[in-house]
Amino acid sequence: MGQDGSRPDYHNLTKNCKFSTRELHDWHKRFKKDFPSGGIDRRQFIELYKKMFAGGPGHEVDAFCDQVFRRYDADGDGVVSFEEFMVTLSVASRGTRTEKLRWAFALYDRNGDGLLTGAEITQMLTAIYSSCGRESPGVRAKETTTTILRSADDNGDGRLSEDEFVRHASDCKAIKEMLQGF
Numbered sequence: 001m002g003q004d005g006s007r008p009d010y011h012n013l014t015k016n017c018k019f020s021t022r023e024l025h026d027w028h029k030r031f032k033k034d035f036p037s038g039g040i041d042r043r044q045f046i047e048l049y050k051k052m053f054a055g056g057p058g059h060e061v062d063a064f065c066d067q068v069f070r071r072y073d074a075d076g077d078g079v080v081s082f083e084e085f086m087v088t089l090s091v092a093s094r095g096t097r098t099e100k101l102r103w104a105f106a107l108y109d110r111n112g113d114g115l116l117t118g119a120e121i122t123q124m125l126t127a128i129y130s131s132c133g134r135e136s137p138g139v140r141a142k143e144t145t146t147t148i149l150r151s152a153d154d155n156g157d158g159r160l161s162e163d164e165f166v167r168h169a170s171d172c173k174a175i176k177e178m179l180q181g182f
Contacts, residue, residue, distance in 0.1 A: 008082055101165065109162075116165060117158070147174040148172060
């Protein structure tokens with residue numbers, strides 16, 4: 001759709017998401033009403049996210065919101081277009097379990113190297129716990145990270161690959177907790 005707010009190619013968009021052209025048309029009407037400029041900028045996105053997951057302000061919450069924004073803003077232009085919004089919404093609402101887990105993994109993989117380090121896991125958990133208003137989020141995040149790595153790091157390299165993350169998402173209580181926080 002781009003910044004001009006023109007009508008998206010619904011037929012083409014159905015190839016990238018699990019919504020019908022009719023559903024896309026309806027969603028687009030609502031999107032344009034809420035975001036007349038045709039997109040959601042970083043500031044708007046973070047405000048919306050904080051309203052949905054209010055747990056208190058803080059650096060960790062802002063960092064987490066920023067990371068989520070970057071996952072939505074697939075082309076990196078600083079604005080979440082209607083198409084980007086719908087593709088992500090499609091994964092979240094109609095994606096398979098594996099698609100959702102792979103999306104979550106990419107969200108947590110802050111540097112995009114295909115591996116989750118202990119620091120990345122701790123950073124994301126601290127942000128999640130902070131946004132939920134939990135006490136001592138940093139301490140709890142470190143403890144949970146240790147549990148995750150102990151139970152899901154199959155090759156013992158101190159990091160989780162996407163495959164390890166997906167494979168252990170159902171049998172590792174700490175990963176399940178991490179996913180529920182999002």
